Amino acid sequence: MTYTPLQVCKSNALVEASYRLSVAEQRIILACISQIRRDQQITDEVLYSVSATEIAGLTGTRSKTTYEELAKAAQRLxxxxxxxxxxxxxxxxxxxxxxxxxxxxxxxxxxxxRVELRFTKDMLPYLSELTEQFTRYALADVAKMTSAYAIRLYELLIQWRGTGERVIEVDWLRDALQLEGRYSNIRDLKRWVLEPAVAQVNEFSPLWVTWDQRKTGRRVTHIVFSFGEKPNSKPTLPKPSQRAERVAPKLSLPKAYVEQHKGADEGLVEADQRLLFEIRTGRREPPPGKSV
Structure with missing residues (x-):
């Protein structure tokens, strides 16, 4: 029996939309989107379902850990x-x-x-009956990423599949990721958002990517991404019966400390990066979901 990888299909307008979701929330949304037939009409009455066990199988994490994240993410979505x-x-x-x-x-x-959800009526045109201006990729391409920024960056690059380059305005990127004043210094943006995201795209996805900056006067105004398919790139597709193995997030700070201080919208890796930024610079960044 041939195993068909789950596919995520979004309109380009949704790929380029402005929003912020945590990694756990992204996984729920993407897992449900992968159940939608692109060529089939749907209504806002259709109910999609995803379980902690299914997400654990995709991400290679323990079901218990995913179970806890799923419950919290469902409350926020x-x-x-x-x-x-x-x-x-x-x-x-x-x-x-x-x-x-x-x-x-x-x-x-x-x-x-298990989470069950119905998409809003306004969201449906961006998810179904897409015949042009859409982006499609395998869910497995982003399943193991632990940075929400990495998932967004991968979508923005794969949208331009085949071109090998995408130039993104810095201000536009801030708005698309809804950073809301966080990492306002370009050095901080590069260190805590761009570099970790690029590293995860290179590690977990079928793409390789490098980046450079472009200035207007003295100010960095654009990021230039160069990318392409890795040689003989084939995403690892877990079989439905495959038992998930634990893949621990790579944290620089003690996990208990990160869990205690992370924001409602943050995954462990993102919170770890923000807390490191605060410790090293002495500047406090409001965690997503909380105010200073």
């Missing part, structure tokens, strides 16, 4: 918003910005360690 930017369609529609939620309903079944 209902409140998550996304800003979508729509260009003129040539038929009189002017540029506009739409703010909507990802899901209209989300249910966490504790005894099964």
């Amino acid at each position: 209902k409140r998550r918003e996304v800003r979508l930017f729509e260009e003129p369609n040539g038929r009189g529609r002017k540029p506009r910005v739409m703010v909507t939620g990802w899901v209209q309903t989300i249910v966490y079944i504790e005894e099964e360690g």
